[in-house]
Amino acid sequence: MTTGIELRDLRKLYDGHGATAWAVDGVNMRIGQGQFVTLLGPSGCGKTTTLRMIAGFETPTSGQILRDGIDITDQPVSDRDMRMVFQDFALFPNMTVAENVAFGLRTRRMKGRFSDAEIRRKVAEHLDLVHLGSHAGKRPHQLSGGQKQRVSLARALVTDPDVVLFDEPLGSLDAHLRKVMQIELIRLHRELNKTFIYVTHDQDEAMAMSDAIAVMNVGKVMQFGTPREIYDRPASRYVASFIGHAHIVDAVVAESRSDGLMVRLGNGEVVSLAQPAKVASGQSVGLMLRAEDLSLARPGEGELHGQVADSLYRGEYIEYVVELTGNAGLVHVHEPTDLPPFAHGAPVALKVNAQKAHVVEA
Numbered sequence: 335m336t337t338g339i340e341l342r343d344l345r346k347l348y349d350g351h352g353a354t355a356w357a358v359d360g361v362n363m364r365i366g367q368g369q370f371v372t373l374l375g376p377s378g379c380g381k382t383t384t385l386r387m388i389a390g391f392e393t394p395t396s397g398q399i400l401r402d403g404i405d406i407t408d409q410p411v412s413d414r415d416m417r418m419v420f421q422d423f424a425l426f427p428n429m430t431v432a433e434n435v436a437f438g439l440r441t442r443r444m445k446g447r448f449s450d451a452e453i454r455r456k457v458a459e460h461l462d463l464v465h466l467g468s469h470a471g472k473r474p475h476q477l478s479g480g481q482k483q484r485v486s487l488a489r490a491l492v493t494d495p496d497v498v499l500f501d502e503p504l505g506s507l508d509a510h511l512r513k514v515m516q517i518e519l520i521r522l523h524r525e526l527n528k529t530f531i532y533v534t535h536d537q538d539e540a541m542a543m544s545d546a547i548a549v550m551n552v553g554k555v556m557q558f559g560t561p562r563e564i565y566d567r568p569a570s571r572y573v574a575s576f577i578g579h580a581h582i583v584d585a586v587v588a589e590s591r592s593d594g595l596m597v598r599l600g601n602g603e604v605v606s607l608a609q610p611a612k613v614a615s616g617q618s619v620g621l622m623l624r625a626e627d628l629s630l631a632r633p634g635e636g637e638l639h640g641q642v643a644d645s646l647y648r649g650e651y652i653e654y655v656v657e658l659t660g661n662a663g664l665v666h667v668h669e670p671t672d673l674p675p676f677a678h679g680a681p682v683a684l685k686v687n688a689q690k691a692h693v694v695e696a
């Protein structure tokens with residue numbers, strides 16, 4: 335038996351949406367017990383619909399959801415032992431923080447399970463868990479956005495669900511608070527040993543927090559893997575450009591060997607890659623060149639050549655935009671700020687990290 339959640343060919347067609355517009359279009363995925371898995375993709379790609387089907391709020395048009403090997407596709411929401419955290423917090427404005435958290439323990443399903451004293455103890459314990467111990471008596475309007483999200487987290491966790499589902503929970507917070515809350519969520523996941531299924535369109539957030547990421551597009555999973563696999567070895571041009579803003583240059587495979595690859599750009603220059611790929615000689619590919627995998631050198635000292643089109647001082651590094659010779663494409667390069675700068679228009683060479691450069695479908 336596999337423990338965890340399995341999605342089998344899951345599909346959803348909303349009524350009145352035309353016969354072809356699948357919101358979710360054949361999603362397969364295994365989410366191991368205790369994993370932190372993120373559904374990542376642009377708005378409208380089917381993330382929320384997938385999450386709501388897992389929770390039981392939406393009925394799949396076809397396909398199955400299994401939990402520890404048992405089909406739960408038709409199981410009611412209240413039997414699933416899952417809780418959802420929403421972007422808009424969904425707190426009750428007329429209840430105090432403590433009452434909001436206690437609410438989950440006072441539902442019809444939970445009624446009679448806990449004494450008032452036990453409820454008080456659990457609420458206090460969970461408010462401490464999210465560092466809100468001293469705010470128990472406040473009402474939601476007296477809290478900051480980050481504190482409100484902590485209340486909704488505590489409310490989800492207080493019933494001790496096996497699975498916690500998050501739908502863009504940090505989406506309405508500012509950038510700084512989002513980072514703080516990301517670290518909080520990682521801590522909670524580590525401490526609580528629950529399965530977290532998380533939805534976001536923010537790739538940095540997905541990369542930083544997840545054990546595995548499902549990159550989605552138009553209702554489909556384009557790639558499912560660890561953040562490192564997805565970042566270093568994107569399976570397609572779509573994934574490469576969605577994650578880490580890769581620059582992709584058109585090229586043709588000059589040589590494909592078991593220990594590596596050589597590709598030729600439109601301008602005739604050749605780049606060697608250390609990773610073998612399933613591509614044949616003569617095939618058109620996209621050469622993925624990330625800024626951190628390139629470095630600038632004097633002309634003649636690297637495998638590619640070009641001209642500095644722009645340079646942007648980013649504080650941590652200088653970002654150069656380099657136009658490759660022969661209109662072969664634009665790449666971005668990050669250079670340390672303490673090196674002598676390259677002037678606008680200067681001819682430069684580019685060294686390519688053969689271990690990190692990667693080819694994707696043309």
Ligand SMILES: Nc1ncnc2c1ncn2[C@@H]1O[C@H](COP(=O)(O)OP(=O)(O)O)[C@@H](O)[C@H]1O
Nearest residue numbers: 348349351357376377378379380381382383384
């Ligand atoms: N209740 C609904 N009725 C009809 N169409 C919907 C409904 N919810 C979502 N959709 C459509 O399904 C697609 C996927 O939506 P959604 O799952 O919300 O995507 P995401 O969360 O990735 O932004 C979109 O085209 C959206 O317009």
Ligand SMILES: [Mg+2]
Nearest residue numbers: 378381382383
């Ligand atoms: Mg959504």
